[in-house]
Amino acid sequence: MEEGKLRIEKFDGKDFGFWKMQIEDYLYQKNLFLPLSSKPSGMKEEEWKILDRQALGVIRLTLANCAAYNVKDVTMTIGVIKALTNMYEKPSAMNKLKCDDVRDLILSESLRKNSGESSGGAYSSEGRGRGRQQRGAQKGISKSKGRSKSKGKVNIVCWGCGVKGHTKKDCPNPKKKGGSNHKNHDDASSSVTWHQVMNLVMH
16 A cells, blocks of 8 residues: 555565554554544544544555455454454464475475485495404404414324324324234324424424
8 A cells, every 4th residue: 555655565464563563653644543442432433433444444455365355354443453463463383384484494304304314324334334344353263263273283193193284083094903013103103293292382
């Protein structure tokens, strides 16, 4: 609504407090402020109705369709102001949730999801790295054990034939039982074996 240099933007549901301030100032300038409160006791009923209808018309002209529709059945100035105040001035989820709020919520949710995925990826990579290290360590232990076993076999002396590298159970040239020669050879083998074992232990 425009009159001279005065211009009031139509109220479309946003910035109700600013619109209410402007419309009240305008009604005071036009001497139409009395209908904002109750009827003065000394005013005639017909005069009051005309004044109230004038103020109501000014207010309706400053409402966008969406806001005017909500008060289309209200026939008094004070009733329109109260209805609009109850709908738009009191805190509510509908009033607080503007386009900017929705945009900010979507942006923050997107950032949170991206951050969570990145953290998960880093965690997975770190887990894979630890897994490789653990597997490498296990392989190293297995190899070390294998080398220890092989080294141990090299130092073992067969009690059957006196040759290093295997045990009597795995001896490829087992001695036949019986005869004093065999017994003497076994004793010699045993002597050599213990001698070799002692040398291995000492060295």
